Amino acid sequence: MRRTRAFLPTMKEDPSEAEVISHRLMLRAGMIRKVAAGIYNLLPLGLKVLRRVETIIREEMNRAGAQEVLMPLVIPAEMWKESGRWDLYGKELLRFKDRHDREFCLGPTHEEVITDMVRREVRSYRQLPLNLYQIQIKFRDEIRPRFGLMRGREFIMKDAYSFHATERDAEREYENMYNTYTRIFERCGLRFTAVEAETGAIGGRFSHEFMVLAETGEDVIVSCGTCGYSANLERAECRPPEGGAGEKEKAMEKVHTPGVKSVEEVSRFLGVSPERLIKTMIYETDKGPVVALVRGDLEINEAKLKRLLHCEWIALADEEKVRGVTGAPPGFAGPVGLEVRIVADHSVSTIVNGVTGANEEDYHYINVNPGRDFAVDTWGDIRFALEGDPCPRCDGRLSLSRGIEVGHIFKLGTKYSEAMRATFLDEKGVERPMVMGCYGIGVGRTVAAAIEQNHDEKGIIWPLPLAPYHVYILPVNVKDASMREVSERIYRGLTDSGVEVLYDDRDERAGVKFNDADLIGIPWRVTVGSRVKEGKVEIKARDRNEAEIVDIEEAVGRLVQRVRGGT
RNA sequence: CGGGGCGUGGCUCAGCCUGGUAGAGCACCUGCUUUGGGAGCAGGGGGUCGGAGGUUCGAAUCCUCUCGCCCCGACCA
Numbered sequence: 139m140r141r142t143r144a145f146l147p148t149m150k151e152d153p154s155e156a157e158v159i160s161h162r163l164m165l166r167a168g169m170i171r172k173v174a175a176g177i178y179n180l181l182p183l184g185l186k187v188l189r190r191v192e193t194i195i196r197e198e199m200n201r202a203g204a205q206e207v208l209m210p211l212v213i214p215a216e217m218w219k220e221s222g223r224w225d226l227y228g229k230e231l232l233r234f235k236d237r238h239d240r241e242f243c244l245g246p247t248h249e250e251v252i253t254d255m256v257r258r259e260v261r262s263y264r265q266l267p268l269n270l271y272q273i274q275i276k277f278r279d280e281i282r283p284r285f286g287l288m289r290g291r292e293f294i295m296k297d298a299y300s301f302h303a304t305e306r307d308a309e310r311e312y313e314n315m316y317n318t319y320t321r322i323f324e325r326c327g328l329r330f331t332a333v334e335a336e337t338g339a340i341g342g343r344f345s346h347e348f349m350v351l352a353e354t355g356e357d358v359i360v361s362c363g364t365c366g367y368s369a370n371l372e373r374a375e376c377r378p379p380e381g382g383a384g385e386k387e388k389a390m391e392k393v394h395t396p397g398v399k400s401v402e403e404v405s406r407f408l409g410v411s412p413e414r415l416i417k418t419m420i421y422e423t424d425k426g427p428v429v430a431l432v433r434g435d436l437e438i439n440e441a442k443l444k445r446l447l448h449c450e451w452i453a454l455a456d457e458e459k460v461r462g463v464t465g466a467p468p469g470f471a472g473p474v475g476l477e478v479r480i481v482a483d484h485s486v487s488t489i490v491n492g493v494t495g496a497n498e499e500d501y502h503y504i505n506v507n508p509g510r511d512f513a514v515d516t517w518g519d520i521r522f523a524l525e526g527d528p529c530p531r532c533d534g535r536l537s538l539s540r541g542i543e544v545g546h547i548f549k550l551g552t553k554y555s556e557a558m559r560a561t562f563l564d565e566k567g568v569e570r571p572m573v574m575g576c577y578g579i580g581v582g583r584t585v586a587a588a589i590e591q592n593h594d595e596k597g598i599i600w601p602l603p604l605a606p607y608h609v610y611i612l613p614v615n616v617k618d619a620s621m622r623e624v625s626e627r628i629y630r631g632l633t634d635s636g637v638e639v640l641y642d643d644r645d646e647r648a649g650v651k652f653n654d655a656d657l658i659g660i661p662w663r664v665t666v667g668s669r670v671k672e673g674k675v676e677i678k679a680r681d682r683n684e685a686e687i688v689d690i691e692e693a694v695g696r697l698v699q700r701v702r703g704g705t
Numbered sequence: 706c707g708g709g710g711c712g713u714g715g716c717u718c719a720g721c722c723u724g725g726u727a728g729a730g731c732a733c734c735u736g737c738u739u740u741g742g743g744a745g746c747a748g749g750g751g752g753u754c755g756g757a758g759g760u761u762c763g764a765a766u767c768c769u770c771u772c773g774c775c776c777c778g779a780c781c782a
Contacts, residue, residue, distance in 0.1 A: 150731070150743060151717050155775060175774065229706090230780075247782090281706075281780065295782055347782095453779095546782065580782030614741050649742035656742090667741055 139607070141642040145182050148654050158354055160589035161286030163598050167658050176283025176291035183658070184585075186606035188294065191584050192273055194325045194603065195296045202318040204269040204298055209251045211275055215241035217250040221557045232279045244277035249554050249576065252299045256572070257560035263303040266562060266572065267311060271298030273581065287582035288542070298577040301555075303564060308549055308573040312344060315547050315577045319348050322579070323544070327601025328588055333359055334369040335546065336441060344549035348579075349541030350587035359541045360523045364534025371538070372441040374523040375530040378484035385490040388505040390474075396500045399469025401434045404502060408493060411435075416486055416494045416506065418471040420455040420463050420478075423447060427455065427463050429471070429478050431514070433485035434493075436521045446481065446518045470495035473512040474503055482514040483521045542587040543580075550574040598659030599681050607640040608701045610660040614648045614667035624675065624690055625666045631694035637701050656680070662697055 149166045156162040164170045169184030180188060196206065215233070218224035224231075224243075232244045245251065252270060260266065273296045283291045298315070302308040316332065323330045328350050335347040347370055349359055360374035361367065369375070398407045405412045415434025420427060421443070428447060432438050444452045457468055463478055464471045472494030473480050486492075491505040508514060527536045555561065555571035564570055585604070592599045602608070609632055613625040622643075629641045640660060642651045648667075655663050665676040665685065675693050677700075678685035688696055 147715095149716065154711085154717070157776075172774090228780090276782080278781070282776095282778090284776085289781080293782070297782085543782065578782050583782055612741095617740080645740095647740060647742085647744060649740095649744085652742045654743085665741075 139638075139640050141640060141644050144640070146658075147181070148657055150653075156286065158285045158288065158590070159593055160288060160354075160586040163589055163593060163657070164286055164586070167598060170286060176280060176289070178287065178290060178292075183606050187585050187588075187600075187604055188581060190604045190606070191326060191581050192294075192296070195273065195322055195579060195581070198318050198322045198325070199271050199296070199298065202269070202314055204271045204300075206272060207252075207255075207270050208272050208274060209245070209248050209255070211245055211277070212242050213245045213248075213251055215243060217254055217558075218243060221250050221253075221554055223250070230278045230280065232277055245274075246276055246278040247578075248272070248274075248297055249299065249550070249574075250558070253554045253558045253560045253574070256301055257555075257558060260301065260560075260562055260572070263562055263564050267300060267302045267307055269298055269300040269311060269315075271296060271577075286586060288586040290582065293583070294581040296579040296581060300575040300577070301560070302573040302575070303562065303570070305551075305573055308551075308575050309344070312547060312549050312575055315575070316346060319545050319547060319577070319579070323348060323350070323584075325603055326584065326588065327603050328544075328584075328591060330544070331359065331361065331368055331541065333361070333541075334373050336370070336373050346547050347543045348545035348547075350544050350584070350591055351539060351541050352587060352590040353540055354590050355540035355542040355587075357541050357543050359539050360536050361539065362529035362532060362534040362536055365529060365532035367529055367531045367534075367536075371522060372439065374536070376484070376519050376521055376523050377528050377530045378519070379488045381488065387507050387510065388491050390503055390505050390507075390511050392496050392498075392501055393504055394500060395470075395502045398500075398502070404493060405434065408502070408504065410493055410504075414489060414492050416473065416489060416492045416508075418473055418495060420460045420468075420471060421452055422455050422459060423449040423452045425449050427459065427478050428452075429463070429473060429476055429480045430520060431473055431480065431482040431486045432521050433483065433489065436483065436485055436524065438483070438520055439522045442518070443481065443520045446516065446520060464495070464497040466495065466497045466499050470497060470499055470501065472497055472503060472506070473514075474506060475512070479515050480512065481516045481518060481520060482508070484517060484519060485521060486514075487517065542583065542590060544584045544587050545577075545579040547577045548575065550576050593659070596653070597657035600659045600661055602661050602701070605659070605661050607638045607660050608662060609637055609639045609697055610655045610658070610663045611639060611641040612648075612651050612655055612663055612665050613643065614651075614665065616643055616645050618670075620670050621666050624670050628664060628666070628675070628690075628693055632697060635694065635698045637698055662700060664693060664697065 147168045152162055153165045156165055168181055170178045173179055235241055276295045277292050280291050283289055300311045330348055330350045332346045332348050335345040358371035360369050360371055398404050401412050401415050412434035417432050417434050419430045419438055421430055430438050430443055440452055460468045486508055493502055493504050494506050496503050523536055525538045529536055552571040560572050561569045588604055589598050611625050611629055613621045616622050629639055632639045659680055661680050663678045673690050674687050675690055676685040676687055
């Protein structure tokens with residue numbers, strides 16, 4: 139492609155709308171343009187990269203035995219009513235009516251449609267298993283779209299759904315998809331890790347998120363360098379503390395603590411370390427108020443708390459509710475003497491002579507001991523893991539890092555097949571619901587994540603498999619006949635060899651072109667400059683500083699070799 | 706949805722407080738010079754100041770409403 143003909147509007151300045159690096163660079167490199175909040179045009183360069191990811195996904199999904207289908211974007215409400223999600227899904231589901239006043243929605247995910255499709259055709263275990271996927275536009279009316287393609291409302295997703303006669307076969311396919319996803323992200327040239335994820339009601343270990351590692355990621359990954367355990371922060375297990383302080387229990391005492399509320403304030407005021415405090419949080423749930431306790435230096439993980447309590451929803455109580463439960467304003471709550479269900483994190487169990495609020499404004503108790511001074515109804519793991527925590531699986535230590543969730547695999551079980559009566563007859567002629575799995579990859583998000591992971595201060599540095607073009611030809615001065623002639627020759631040579639080339643034939647100053655080349659991030663650059671007089675051109679990799687000077691006649695061959703060899 | 710902020714040529718922004726001629730840099734067009742890391746000079750085109758209403762002799766500027774966008778929180782690929 140000649141740069142003079144390309145629809146490739148690059149920008150020198152940072153657009154004010156973009157916050158994160160991938161969003162900024164995609165706008166500046168002319169890959170995307172915004173149409174509305176969370177809705178984007180993909181320009182040629184952006185689409186090319188997206189297609190690279192799609193191609194890798196297709197090849198690996200097909201290789202894994204999945205078959206591609208294409209389901210509609212517009213879905214009739216009946217299907218969502220049948221699965222029960224029409225009422226559950228909330229405002230993210232964009233609903234509308236057609237001219238006949240029939241209700242529809244834009245598909246944010248396709249479990250209903252695929253389940254309907256399969257149940258109409260599959261009668262026998264002989265027709266199973268099936269793994270069907272599509273690469274389609276999804277629409278989720280996100281509360282707050284942001285970060286460009288990273289979190290749009292309209293986005294392209296690969297979603298696959300599998301159907302099985304047995305749990306065991308569904309688990310086999312889960313492994314198959316785990317391996318397939320690993321291959322996909324490896325082929326994309328990304329550094330990533332698979333982590334255990336929240337499984338919600340289904341439970342078990344059958345949900346993994348694939349995280350591209352990046353400092354700027356929104357998700358926190360907890361991992362153990364010794365045994366390889368890794369999980370997302372919501373999920374990561376915390377091992378209960380062992381032993382105790384061995385300190386002698388003292389008599390509980392009420393102390394005056396005027397205006398001293400936060401953990402930090404209390405520990406400073408009383409001169410005790412935060413690990414001695416029993417942080418007391420009041421929650422409201424669909425099953426009534428609950429008091430949650432955690433050691434003062436730790437934080438409560440609401441997802442774990444919710445799971446432990448088996449409740450539908452959970453929220454921190456407001457000031458009024460806190461007064462109702464404790465009789466004191468927030469900041470002075472403690473478990474002593476409360477008549478509400480008390481849930482405590484394991485970390486509280488080893489506290490001896492601790493400190494808590496006295497449920498009375500401006501007073502705390504000191505020398506509080508669990509068991510002696512208050513009773514805990516339920517002990518459990520309800521805190522967030524911290525850097526340096528002991529690993530739940532081995533003797534190692536946990537460390538925290540950041541990532542971007544680009545893929546998620548999930549064993550669904552029979553949730554949808556039961557709700558929508560997708561059944562088959564097994565070998566014995568017994569009618570049974572199909573066991574399902576679902577497997578998603580955010581295609582646009584993968585592109586964004588690739589940029590988050592591969593860039594420098596000058597621009598994008600594409601991994602070769604995702605690069606929109608392989609080689610950038612940069613004649614320093616197109617008015618110089620020999621430079622132009624050599625550039626044209628290399629352009630033809632590379633193109634004839636099947637290498638994709640962006641040829642910057644613009645009559646621009648060299649600096650403009652160098653900066654554009656770095657911004658766009660094509661892996662290989664050929665600079666055709668004053669050395670043509672000596673029969674030489676320069677070849678430089680985007681991710682390296684030094685250029686290699688080669689004979690003009692050798693340039694094409696070298697580049698073809700590099701692009702093919704991936705070195 | 707709650708909290709904060711912003712809408713002025715294609716882009717980045719000034720002007721608004723204290724009402725009176727719509728500005729700068731970049732980009733674009735023409736010419737000359739220049740040509741290895743975002744050139745120089747000269748000339749030129751382009752904005753109903755997000756929209757509607759109001760106050761005023763007069764509104765980008767003050768008031769009211771409205772729309773859009775961005776950032777912080779709960780959701781997710």
